Amino acid sequence: MNAERAAWERSSVTRVVSPVQPRKLAKVPFVELADGRLQGVVSSGSDIERVYVSSIGAGTHGFSCSTNNNRPCGGLHGSPCKHLRALVDEAVLQYGVHRVARYLRVDIDEDTASGAALVSRLNGSLAPTPAAMVFSRFLRHLAYLELPPSAEPIAELHWFPATGAVR
Amino acid sequence: MLAVQLAELLEGDAPGAAEALDLVAGFDDALVHGFARLGEERALALTALAGALAGTPLGPRAGEAAGKLAAGSVAEEHLTVLAGGRAALLGAVHDDLLARLDTALGRTRETWDAAPAPAPVPDNLLSGCRSWLHELAITGWRGVDHDLVSSAAQVIEALLAEPALRRPAVLLDGLAAELRASCPVATMDRLPARRWADLWTRALLLARPGGLPAASGRSVSGRLLILGADVHEHGTAVQIQVHGILEPARGGPALLVRAGVAAAKVDTIVGPAVWRLLGAFPVLLGALAERRSLEINDMLLLHGGDLVWHDGRARPGEPADPFATARVLLAGALAPAAPPLDRHPVRIAEPVLVEGYKTVTDHGITLDLGGGTLAVDVDRLPACGPLTPELVAASTACVGLVRWDAGRWLLQPLAVQATVKRKPVEAHNGDWALGPTDPKAVKAEARAGDAVAVLRERAGRLLRR
Numbered sequence: 183m184n185a186e187r188a189a190w191e192r193s194s195v196t197r198v199v200s201p202v203q204p205r206k207l208a209k210v211p212f213v214e215l216a217d218g219r220l221q222g223v224v225s226s227g228s229d230i231e232r233v234y235v236s237s238i239g240a241g242t243h244g245f246s247c248s249t250n251n252n253r254p255c256g257g258l259h260g261s262p263c264k265h266l267r268a269l270v271d272e273a274v275l276q277y278g279v280h281r282v283a284r285y286l287r288v289d290i291d292e293d294t295a296s297g298a299a300l301v302s303r304l305n306g307s308l309a310p311t312p313a314a315m316v317f318s319r320f321l322r323h324l325a326y327l328e329l330p331p332s333a334e335p336i337a338e339l340h341w342f343p344a345t346g347a348v349r
Numbered sequence: 350m351l352a353v354q355l356a357e358l359l360e361g362d363a364p365g366a367a368e369a370l371d372l373v374a375g376f377d378d379a380l381v382h383g384f385a386r387l388g389e390e391r392a393l394a395l396t397a398l399a400g401a402l403a404g405t406p407l408g409p410r411a412g413e414a415a416g417k418l419a420a421g422s423v424a425e426e427h428l429t430v431l432a433g434g435r436a437a438l439l440g441a442v443h444d445d446l447l448a449r450l451d452t453a454l455g456r457t458r459e460t461w462d463a464a465p466a467p468a469p470v471p472d473n474l475l476s477g478c479r480s481w482l483h484e485l486a487i488t489g490w491r492g493v494d495h496d497l498v499s500s501a502a503q504v505i506e507a508l509l510a511e512p513a514l515r516r517p518a519v520l521l522d523g524l525a526a527e528l529r530a531s532c533p534v535a536t537m538d539r540l541p542a543r544r545w546a547d548l549w550t551r552a553l554l555l556a557r558p559g560g561l562p563a564a565s566g567r568s569v570s571g572r573l574l575i576l577g578a579d580v581h582e583h584g585t586a587v588q589i590q591v592h593g594i595l596e597p598a599r600g601g602p603a604l605l606v607r608a609g610v611a612a613a614k615v616d617t618i619v620g621p622a623v624w625r626l627l628g629a630f631p632v633l634l635g636a637l638a639e640r641r642s643l644e645i646n647d648m649l650l651l652h653g654g655d656l657v658w659h660d661g662r663a664r665p666g667e668p669a670d671p672f673a674t675a676r677v678l679l680a681g682a683l684a685p686a687a688p689p690l691d692r693h694p695v696r697i698a699e700p701v702l703v704e705g706y707k708t709v710t711d712h713g714i715t716l717d718l719g720g721g722t723l724a725v726d727v728d729r730l731p732a733c734g735p736l737t738p739e740l741v742a743a744s745t746a747c748v749g750l751v752r753w754d755a756g757r758w759l760l761q762p763l764a765v766q767a768t769v770k771r772k773p774v775e776a777h778n779g780d781w782a783l784g785p786t787d788p789k790a791v792k793a794e795a796r797a798g799d800a801v802a803v804l805r806e807r808a809g810r811l812l813r814r
Binding site for chain 2 (some may be wrong): 190225329339
């Protein structure tokens with residue numbers, strides 16, 4: 183065990199972040215575990231121009247949901263709205279239920295591990311968070327796809343081998 | 350690679366390598382705890398690292414830097430000197446490993462004689478990068494929190510916007526994502542100390558004024574025969590590095606070359622979808638998918654052996670079997686020298702053909718080649734291609750890259766010939782470059798939908814307001 187640990191610590195290509203699982207992005211184009219929150223962007227079901235910015239704090243479980251123009255979500259009545267439920271469901275697909283539960287610090291049963299079970303265990307209340315910050319992270323995320331491709335070698339990427347965990 | 354060649358490679362230990370890596374580990378430990386809290390033991394480790402450099406041009410400055418850091422003065426210039434010392438030690442280990450591999454394989458390698466010239470890049474962007482790295486070093490990995498990680502966001506965004514700075518941008522972005530996913534680092538039970546110190550060191554060397562080398566090389570034309578595709582990927586970047594043999598039109602020895610094409614991406618674009626981000630290189634992708642050779646005309650070949658890929662200067666040639674290319678041409682091809690800055694064991698990726706082995710599947714997959722054993726790096730089978738551990742286990746021949754990590758040699762398969770259900774099958778990493786050909790993978794992709802198209806639609810609607 184110690185030899186294995188030493189090899190892990192002395193490996194240049196130790197894997198730190200597990201690749202995420204593929205999922206449909208149409209409803210919830212952006213999900214991340216960052217800044218101490220599960221946060222993301224949910225496309226509106228009725229208006230193609232509108233998106234909701236939803237988040238749940240790690241530990242506190244304080245949640246919020248509003249449009250990108252900072253209008254509070256109409257479906258939020260003291261409990262998580264459908265956008266927040268969709269956010270959790272997609273996060274579970276993307277990262278796996280255990281990683282999400284660990285990040286949010288939720289205890290879940292092995293047998294009932296699902297997004298719905300996770301939402302039912304949240305014990306926070308409405309806690310407004312700056313939607314603008316999350317939204318700008320989403321825009322930055324999208325901006326990656328606008329960058330031009332490169333044909334010069336990037337030697338540094340030898341530290342980042344593609345892995346095949348997703349099969 | 351023959352049994353005798355593997356036996357020669359595995360024979361004995363490289364003198365001094367273990368000691369050099371121990372000195373590197375001392376530096377890595379200082380980064381774990383932070384240079385602001387060195388303590389006696391870690392200060393001694395830095396002094397030892399500087400001592401090992403005494404006979405080199407870095408010697409006097411390294412000694413001074415170790416002294417200053419031990420006394421608690423954590424200035425950027427001292428960190429940079431010791432980072433350079435760490436890189437020099439790993440460079441020496443790299444040179445030794447590569448020389449052993451070349452000797453075992455009977456591979457001839459060019460020597461590096463190009464004069465270094467810095468790339469003209471704006472220093473104001475790099476100074477932000479250096480400040481963040483400095484802050485990380487003072488704090489140490491153990492002290493990294495959300496705020497410290499987030500403070501790099503603007504710097505990284507600015508680096509990404511400048512194509513000439515793609516190397517440091519992609520590197521810092523990868524490091525920041527790992528730190529973010531690990532926050533708060535203090536609660537981790539073990540740390541990837543070597544890895545993060547590697548990334549930090551390379552970033553600091555690239556970010557110092559004049560640290561980024563300019564692309565220099567010569568124009569080449571000829572027939573490019575593909576050996577295979579190596580795939581590199583983190584959340585926001587993917588690179589396909591094609592290994593091949595170039596038969597120069599002007600004559601002369603066949604050259605071992607690589608061609609790397611890269612694109613920015615987001616973490617939700619995974620598996621075969623990454624190929625869609627490289628649509629700007631249809632000729633290269635077509636040659637991978639159809640297993641064809643390429644006729645290239647007037648393309649820049651860098652001194653390090655990398656073609657700067659220009660898809661318009663390549664046209665598809667005849668079908669070419671990478672296994673045949675490896676059998677016929679690999680042994681006589683001239684290998685390129687490694688660029689000085691890139692000399693690190695992680696960059697060793699030498700194409701070989703291995704056959705006539707038995708696979709042993711017990712704790713991963715190992716190839717038994719005439720009694721010598723070589724572990725297969727099954728973690729390096731990319732999700733964007735058809736290779737699986739099962740195929741490798743059933744294989745009888747493999748074109749792969751010899752790599753070295755954490756004290757041992759490994760084989761990374763790029764293509765295999767195998768027998769499945771008594772039928773011969775062949776699979777190459779690049780087979781799905783124009784889309785998956787395996788019905789199961791096609792279905793999986795259809796289930797997940799077109800991530801690239803969805804995000805581009807969202808970007809079109811939300812980004813330009």
